[in-house]
Amino acid sequence: MLTPPHHFIRDFLNHPEKMETQAWIVIVADPEGKGAALAKTLELMNAKVDLVQTAAEAITLMRNVKMAPSLLYILAxxxxxxxxxxRVHHRLTQISVFGKCVILSNDAAKGGFDPESAEHLLLLKAPEPKHYH
Incomplete structure (x- = not known):
């Protein structure tokens, strides 16, 4: 069972340096799968949430809104x-349209999740944001 790191999200949404605007989270997942439940959970945490299926949809959404989301959440x-x-993460970093990224994967956590293991923990940093034209 995939368990989102809610403590991370709660800390992220309540961070003192967070902008005064509402956090915007883009979830890349199957809308018929766990992505819909995750979106509802995050909305209850007072975040604006959009659910898309592909990197192309995420890019289109971000360009239409003309801003970068606070967090990109990919359910692998x-x-x-x-x-x-x-690949989705790489494609989005090429245009640098998000702040932070979380990728959740059952495959990476098989046999238990060990936060000290580099095999299971992957921290992703986006390059500096580019301006929209």
């Missing part, structure tokens, strides 16, 4: 696995 098991999720 719902977008074709961890390798595909990494």
């Amino acid at each position: 098991d719902e977008v074709g696995g961890l390798e595909q999720a990494m």
Whole structure:
């Protein structure tokens, strides 16, 4: 069972340096899968949430809104696995349209989640944001 790190999200949404505007989270997942439940949970935490299925949809959404989301959340098991999720992350970093990224994967956590293990923990940092034209 995929368990989102709610403590991370709660800390992220309540961070003292967070902008005064409402946090915007974009979830890349299957809207018929766990992505919808995750979106509802995050909305209850007072975040604006959009759910998309592909990197292309995420890019279009972000360009239409003309701002970068605070957090990009990718449910790897719902977008074709961890390798595909990494491709989505890579594609989005090429245009640098998000602040932070969380990728959740059951494959990476098989046999238990060990936060000290580099095999299971992957921290992703986006490059500096580019301006929209």
